[in-house]
Amino acid sequence: MINALIRAVYRVAHWGLRLLWFIRRPETTGALVAVWHQGRVLLVKNSYRRQLTLPGGYIRPREDRRTAAARELREEVGVQVQPKHLVHAYHGTHVFEHRQDTLDIYELEVEEAPDVRVDDREVVRAEFHTPDEALRLDIVPHLEEYLSRRLGQAAG
Numbered sequence: 001m002i003n004a005l006i007r008a009v010y011r012v013a014h015w016g017l018r019l020l021w022f023i024r025r026p027e028t029t030g031a032l033v034a035v036w037h038q039g040r041v042l043l044v045k046n047s048y049r050r051q052l053t054l055p056g057g058y059i060r061p062r063e064d065r066r067t068a069a070a071r072e073l074r075e076e077v078g079v080q081v082q083p084k085h086l087v088h089a090y091h092g093t094h095v096f097e098h099r100q101d102t103l104d105i106y107e108l109e110v111e112e113a114p115d116v117r118v119d120d121r122e123v124v125r126a127e128f129h130t131p132d133e134a135l136r137l138d139i140v141p142h143l144e145e146y147l148s149r150r151l152g153q154a155a156g
Contacts, residue, residue, distance in 0.1 A: 032056030
């Protein structure tokens with residue numbers, strides 16, 4: 001019951017942010033992590049957004065992008081990694097949700113599938129997909145571009 005209430009708060013807060021972004025058209029920056037295991041990438045479903053994405057989020061003031069990526073990975077799916085083990089793989093800007101959203105994607109290759117834990121509040125699902133599967137799903141634009149580049153295709 002409490003998780004459902006918190007998910008509703010996330011949805012209302014995100015709706016409010018999107019309204020603010022529609023009015024202000026800000027520039028935002030974030031960092032995501034593509035966790036790869038046996039050719040499959042970990043995608044997450046946030047409670048407040050219809051598209052799937054990678055674990056990640058906003059960069060705090062004076063926070064290094066790689067450190068932010070590692071922090072968000074831990075917070076969203078419970079996977080702990082030293083920032084130095086994340087390999088930079090993508091930098092791009094897209095207009096998304098009425099804002100200029102600049103993201104960096106870092107890669108983490110793992111030999112064993114990580115013990116992924118979602119809070120059922122902000123993140124409601126986390127699952128591995130092949131890049132081809134992911135590109136057929138409803139995903140955020142940065143992720144589509146990253147996966148297309150990785151597969152050597154032009155983003156659609």
